Amino acid sequence: MLRDVLTAFRLLTVIPVGRTEGIGASRYFPLVGYFFAGVSLVLAWxxxxxxxxxxxxxxxxATxxxxxxxxxxGLLHWDGLADCADGLGVRGGAERALAAMKASGIGAFGVVAVVLVALLQVTAIAVIVESGSLWALAAAPVLGRLGASFALGLRAPARPDGLGARYAGRVSAAALVLLVVQALPLVAWTGRPEPLLTLGTFGGVLVAFFAPEPFVRRFGGVTGDVLGASILLTETAVLLVGALVGGPL
Structure with a gap:
């Protein structure tokens, strides 16, 4: 387990945590989300x-x-979002889309996607910080990385090489339960039962589950870029809901 957790941190952050290699790292991506949540909350405080x-x-x-x-x-998630947007925008089949994603440059679709998502995140976080209801600020990184876990654990890789092929694999029912359990602390944010927090948490789990699907259908499977795009899109959805709803969120 420790090897898997360290591998998860090494894959999703720039923090050097050794060179151990765990094959089940994707099961612990949400734990890495709590690290990002802690950083965001400290900065907000x-x-x-x-x-x-x-x-x-x-x-x-917010910026x-x-x-x-x-x-x-390491800007990897944003690079993944840009590549996926370029892949969605190019005409042709999955092979052509994957080729566009591997190209070293960034196209118009990628630029627009990065700018729009960045603006949405900054604006939503600004509203959240001003309201003082910081639940979404903590939940977004956790649920975003849960989306990456779902992508790797429930979808086939699009290529025979790369990060997707290296870590993708069907997970057991027990592993799926473990993934969802890692999000449960978000329900206890206020220390007392809050129906809105429960609804928000499990709504975020559903967003995380479906976020990779449009990319998987377009590209024929999951890639490392799909992980980054899934993380950012799930984060953005949670932040927007938190900004619009307010209250305990």
Whole structure:
């Protein structure tokens, strides 16, 4: 288990945690999400202490939070989002889409996708920070990485090589339960039963489950880029709901 957890951290962050190689790393991706959640919450708390939790201050705080998350992940998730957008935009079959994704440059679809998702995340986080209801800020990284776990554990790889082929594989029912269990602490955010938190958590689990599907259908399977895109799209959906709903979220 420790080998798998360390491998998960090495795959999803820039933190050097040794060279051990675990074959079940995807089962612990949500745990890595709690690390990103902690960073975001600390930054939000520090911004509040510095008086940067409303107006332009909240916008600056949100920009810092998104930037910190991107840098700690080595920008890999954003690169994956751009590549997947380019793959979706190119005409032709799955092979042509995969070729476009492997190209070193970034196309118009990729640029637009990155800009739009970044704007949505920054704006949503600014609203969340100003409201003081930070649940979505903590939940988004966890549920986002749950989406990557679902992608690897429930879909076949699109290529015979690469990260998707290396770690993808059908997981057991017990492993699926373990994945969902890792999201349960989000239900206990306020320390007391909150129907809205329960609904928000399991709604986020459903978003994480379906987020990889459009890419898998288009590309014929999962790739490392699909993982990054699934993480960011799930995060964005959770953040938007948190910004719009407010309250205990």
């Amino acid at each position: 520090g911004a509040g202490e510095a008086g940067l939790s409303d107006g332009l201050g909240a916008l600056l705080t 810092v939070i998104v930037s910190a998350s991107a840098l700690l992940s």
